[in-house]
Amino acid sequence: MRICTLGSGSAGNATLVVAGETRVLIDCGLSGRETVKRLQAIGEDPARLDAVVLTHEHGDHARGLAMLAKMLEIEVYAASKTxxxxxxxxxxxLIRRGEALVAGQSFSIGALTFHPFSIPHDAADPLAFTVEAAGCRMGVAVDLGYFSAEAAAGFRGCDALILEANHEIEMLKVCTYYPWALKQRIMGRHGHTSNTEMARFLREDFDGKARHIVLAHLSxxxxLPLLARQAAVQALEERSPLFAAEAEKRVSVAPFNHPGDWIEL
Ligand SMILES: [Zn+2]
Ligand SMILES: [Zn+2]
Structure with missing residues (x-):
């Protein structure tokens, strides 16, 4: 299995997952044209994309859906409400519909098997996924207010994890760009994950398996990438001396507006 983030954050989220001849995008929050450009930039032929799987309907996750469906004739897998x-x-x-997704019901697209589960976020039917192929498993947890017990359990056994680290709470509180209502939404139980909550997950609920922890959806x-990274590394170090030596190597940050590095499992 190979994974690459094409973009991460409010400007647009999309993650490519490849296994054998199967190529699936999780979310398509970039414009159709930008998605094609970034796929080409990482050496992928956009025409070989099989499907898009949606976590939820917010623009930064679904903006490119209609255009991609039209240009590339891909199938779209999403919850009906989404x-x-x-x-x-x-x-x-324009949409060729794949299966309608239901939390708790696994489905396959070619070589990839997806396990969807519900997460707390202010969308119609927000889902997180773990994805499996040939004995490898990755998980994507973006846009969730906090790691609920269900989410924490869902991400066990992953070799790679893409985890939201949206904001540093103190930076959000003093940010002058956002009105108070928006800050309340972001900090709420159905908003976005802070560095503190991401670190709490790593300290308390993470099973220690993932060799790759990619921090994503940073505001x-x-x-700041440095703060998010520091929070994650420190959490791993506190968690166990066994993790400490490798903590620095394990944690990376998904770039905002260009593809990240390929992760090979
Ligand atoms: Zn988002
Ligand atoms: Zn969202």
């Missing part, structure tokens, strides 16, 4: 909430109108005709206004 697809309805995308408000595609006439463009719905450019209320977080």
């Amino acid at each position: 697809l309805a909430a995308c408000n595609l109108g006439d463009k719905m005709q 450019q206004n209320t977080n």
